[in-house]
Amino acid sequence: MIVRLKAVTCHFGILYQRRSCGLKLQTKLSRVTIVICAIAILFAAASGYMINSMRNTAQSMYEHPYTVTNTARAMRSRLLDMKQFVGIFLTRSFESEEKARELFDERYAMQNEAIAAIRESYLGPAEDVTALQKAMDGLIEIQDEALRFVGTHSEEDILSFIEERVYPYYDEVNDCLERILVSSDKRIYQLMEDITHTTVASIGTALLLTFFIVFLTMYSNMVERTSIKELKARERELHEALLLAQKANNAKKDFLSRMSHEIRTPMNAIIGMAAIAGAHLDDRGRIEDCLTKITFSSRHLLSLINDVLDMSKIDAGKLTVNHEPFRIGQLTESVVSVIDSQARTQEKIFECDISGIRQERLIGDYLRVNQILLNLLSNSVKFTPRGGMIRLEIKEIEDQKGRTFLQFVVSDTGIGMSEEFLERLYLPFEQADGQISQKYGGTGLGMAITNNLVELLGGSIDVKSRLGEGTVFTVKLPFDLPEDSEEYHVRELETLRVLVVDDEEYDRIHANILLKRLGIAAQFAKSGREAIKAVLEAQEAGTGYDVCIVDWRMPNMDGIEVTRKIRETAGSDVLMIVLSAFDWSEIDEEGRRAGVNAFIAKPLLESPLRNVLESVLGADISSKEPEAAQSNCTGSRLLLAEDNALNMEIAVELLQMAGAESDCAVNGKEAVEKFEDSPAGYYDAILMDVQMPVMDGYTATRKIRAGGHPDAKTIPIIAMTANIFSEDIDAAYAAGMNGHMAKPIDAKTLYQTIAGVLKL
Template sequence: MAKNVRKFLWISLICILVLCIGVFVWITAYMIDENDRTISDVGEIYMSEMGKQISMHFATVMELYQSKLRGVTGSNPQEEADGADTAAEELAASAAVFGFNYLGLYSGNGSYEDVLGGEIVVDGEEAFTAALKSGEAKITDAKNKDGETLLLIGMPAAYPMGNGEISTLLIAGVPMETVNETLSLEIGATQVYSHIIRHDGTYVIRNADAAESSYFDRIVDYGNFDGQSPEEVVGKISEAMAAGAEYSMVIEINGEIRNTHFIPLKDSDWYLVSVLPYGLLQGPTTRLLYQRIYVAIGGCMVIVLAMLLAYIRYFRMSRQQMRLLEIAKKEAESASRAKSAFLSSMSHDIRTPMNAIMGMTAIAAANLDNPAKLQDCLKKITLSSKHLLGLINDVLDMSKIESGKLSLNMDLLSLRETMDSITNIVQPQIKAKKQNFDIFIGTIQTEHVYCDGVRLNQIFLNLLSNAVKFTPEGGTIEVRLAQENSPKGACYVRNDIRVMDTGIGMSPEFQKSIFNSFTREDTSRVRKTEGTGLGMAITKYIIDEMGGSIELRSEVDRGTEFHIILDLERGADQEKDMFLPDWELLVVDDDELLCRTAVAALGEIGVDADCAFDGKTAVEMTIRRHRERRDYQIVLLDWKMPGMDGIETAKEIRKCVGKEIPILLISAYDWSEIEEEARAAGINGFISKPLFKSTLFYGLAPFSEYYRAEYEQDREEADDYTGRRILLAEDNEINWEIVNTLLSAHGFVIEWTKNGNECVERYEASPPGYYDAVLMDVRMPVMDGYEAAKQIRESGRTDCGIPIIAMTADAFTEDIRRCLESGMDAHIAKPIDIRELLKILKKHLRKK
């Protein structure tokens, strides 16, 4: 059976091959014959269209010359002509300006006077002048005294002539050679050229190798026609010209076949003869013909081979499909593992702030009798809660990040508060690994910029989280921030951010792919470290969306540095004028850069400060000033210094100068860890790094009598919201209890409705002005918040403009936009930040 199949296939293949050869031999002969006819047809079409184009160009050129002739008369109005001599001079000057080589006048009785260019002999003068006098547009040619051929045009004009008559026509001429160049009738790169002839065949313009005085003589002398005599062809051409019709033919002259086309020219008795050498079309079309033949033969062979391969392919198809299914399975498993790894990493990242929240809650519960400690714990719980909320938002927004639709919410933020928040979040991780951490602040032009705060936190936390993971115990992690002028203009500031560590570093190969999604270095050094490989890709995406850049420098076992540049819009400085008394301070820090930048920042707020780079020098400087009775007003000590640390330095200073000089500890670490020991050593307080100008100001201001009194006055002048009524639409009882508790503590009276419909009914049943504001949840049963807000706005009441504030867990940019479009005044996201809510209420509540 298999043998019969093979025999059948071979016989079929031979028969198909023979049939293909026979068919293609016949097709080849037929195509060669058709190729010649096609060349003639294409040549005729081409020459016809080209002739029409040249004819239209000729008409356009003639209209241009007529326009120029009108320009000559326009420059010399006939009614202002002042004598024959003057008129002739002015006309001649104008004609030369407009490019005419000849100008003459004709009177009504046939008198002629040349104005420019001398005497000429006009071809068909009577017919030419008669046509012009009758108002027709007419052109002809003439010979000047030098034998040069001119193209003549004319128009009616009345100018005084030298013989005392008044002219009826103004005739102008240009060299026929100029016309030839303008129309590009000579042989060019395409080898196509043209003649202009009269009805009798004589040349007006002659090009190429034509030596005869008549084109018809050239045909008769050299023409060779298939089945026709030259005289018969000349007769047909003459008949077509007499009828004003187009005519095409193929002629062989001197062994060269040429496509020739005749077309009449407007406003003349002339014909345009365009010539295309047959070889220009024959060569490409013949090559195309043989290419098609070769391709067809090749195609036949391909078809035969395809038939053979089809049978083989059929048997292999199932095996290949199984392989593809196996590959798809592995890809799906890989994607599943990547997603699982991502969720594992997110679990780790979520647990970090959760650990801080739970730990600070436990500490707060153990220190209920210590208000300062309790306040510090609550502050850190709030910061960690915000970070946790940011992570949750990132998870919910992941699909948008992957699809390239990440949206940024550029709002005003404080870099000082951002860096404080980052410091508090990463401190527990750094403490657990016993690493050294510091933040250095360089020159800062403005602490307030417009940026997406959540995304900026995400950038810092991604980088610092990696630094903590891949830096061993005892290693160092640093963050440096400085500002300079931005190339984007005075409204922007360039933020130079560096995150550095002394960790395990990266290989050069991995550095090339670190910003790719789900990418991790597959070495024994990092296998035990959890991570998705997604953080750096997201970081790069966010920075790109902000219009910034990120660069990486790393060496294996030497550490890593990420350098970020962000040009951010400057924000208005929200801090009041910061200026301290002209104190003299001592700043002690083993990092020279930090010490000098702190001194510079103190100088900007009016304080003169000295530097010391170790504890021993600080003690010596303090003792020397004390002996000179020029004690420092305040001493700022870094906690972690080699040799003598901040606490030991404070003890030595107290031994020599007593307790009068305030000593403050500066550190990026948690003050609560060392507060008891620091107080015992004589340290009066703590200033947390990073040392922004405002950080130093608010840390030192309490030691000034002026600002101490001002702070006490500010605390006494709190906003009073007693009796202000708020209508709350919220379907969740726990949320109602939280809002009621938080706002009632500030004097607000809260009335609760459980859905949008109840909210509208309660509002409409109240007298105008009864409620001061409406807090509106968005997702509620019966009627949602969007519809409720619209109905309140459309109620027609005098207080329909009551402030309506969206209070919802729908926190994305499009959700905020939809709330505002439905008529709400502002938006606040759950979980509620009471400070933010009070700020919004203060902004929108009417004064009473």
């Protein structure tokens, strides 16, 4: 109806301006316009009056009845507390009558302040407040008499005195409060009825206005039959806008449908596997299998939730860019380990090539870049059939003063995309078609998030794809360079004799380039047998190799076996380094037994290679990355504030697994009390949930920091919460916390965070 009214109004405006229309039509148009204006003015005036009336009524409710009821209920709560404990308090031993009187006077002052507030806002009879004050004065007087009575009488006499003399005054005060509450509640109901009447009147006015608009619309359709083309053009525009809105709405409906399926699928696995594990408690293997599947499904569910949260932050404009130093090796190692594992599990091939990297130390948002690459590569793995190829290429394309640009190319031999879908690729909630979503799953948010992240970082993204032929994404991102660029010293590395063993020609060429930068003229072998022969020949000639860099995955003989045979023939003089694009944790123990001295991640980068080679000469490795914090927290004692029993149980168990002891508090107030009652140095750290009853984590942290405990200013306090937005993290630090961990808690992250704050 609103759209129709706009069209009619526009139509009248056009008719009015066209002098070719007859005087009769102009007269009718003028009358209609005047009527519409008059009705609009009346409706605006009536609406303003009704809104002002409701506002005044609501203001009255907040300033009077609500204030009175809240104050009276708080006063009654304190009254009941005093009545409940007065007998216990008066019969126990206490230091002096003055101390007891001081405690009572504090409560009297609070009650009298409440009475004053009630007197100011109460709309009922003034006698009610006068009676309340009189009853309260009587209670104060009789309790003062009770204090004097205590010092000279037995406990039995004291209790009898309280029962017969004191409690009746409590009851009288309570009765007065009850009358005031009843009166205030009635006043609220009356005000609510006023608002209801006003609302009904507003609805009636709106209906009346609707009736007149309908009537005038019908009348206007009768009086005008020209200037039609422009009206139809407007109607077509509105129709197209409606179609776009419907399409967007349908996309969101499809998204919600997919999300329901995507969320319920891992949830079904989690619930089902938990039930199966519970039914096979005596079967350790079955339980381990169930737990593995529960963990996998939980991480999948968390990734879905993170996608939705990222999109909501993008829509709200809350995404921020971090500028922190990192090494390109950190990025490649993180991405390669994840994607290679996904590809191998699905019997797909993953390759990563790096070339032309002159600046290994960069300044930028490492996590956002990591997210961009993982989104693109995960999609490539998902949409590439078994036996297909996924490839990541990284190269430096431009180097300015104090800044550099990196190009990331993600290509695959997957199902590809149509030109039609490429036009809406970066729209949220979009997927190519229903069959794609049913077969491959997903939220339809990944590419929208990726595109927004690239724009946020000041980069560009380009895509080329054809159905059935695969896809190529090209991302260009700028990075700042540290002012204090490292000056690397070769330190006699040119004296080393190095043999590189790799069956891939490209990898041999890349290694040769890096070694030449270090002044090393290396030798190369294409297979394990060729490498063993070269080592023996060099040893017999008296020019044995100092270092052998061996690829792990080679046909016929892998790097571990090559190492073992070289150790058998050449002894321990050669430094054996295994180079792998895969997670070497699964072969670490076997490799050490075979004689491997070190592992280096593939693709090979200059700084980790230099570090290992310098170690041969006994040089200091200043650029070596710090090792990950250990998860051993034995001997530590932590205070855990968590109101959810299940979350508390999980955290306690994880801490016990790391050798740490923990005390628990179910809310912030209890956490503050336990900390303040503890001796100095008793707790090493506090894990603080944020959203808790009684007292939240931020308030509890501020109270701890402001307290008089010897450790109040120094004890580490870590937020442990599901609030993960940047403003939540800022709020944690603003409250005085030292760290922030997002729920659900990851065991490795928990251990590393604790080890970090405790300097373990």
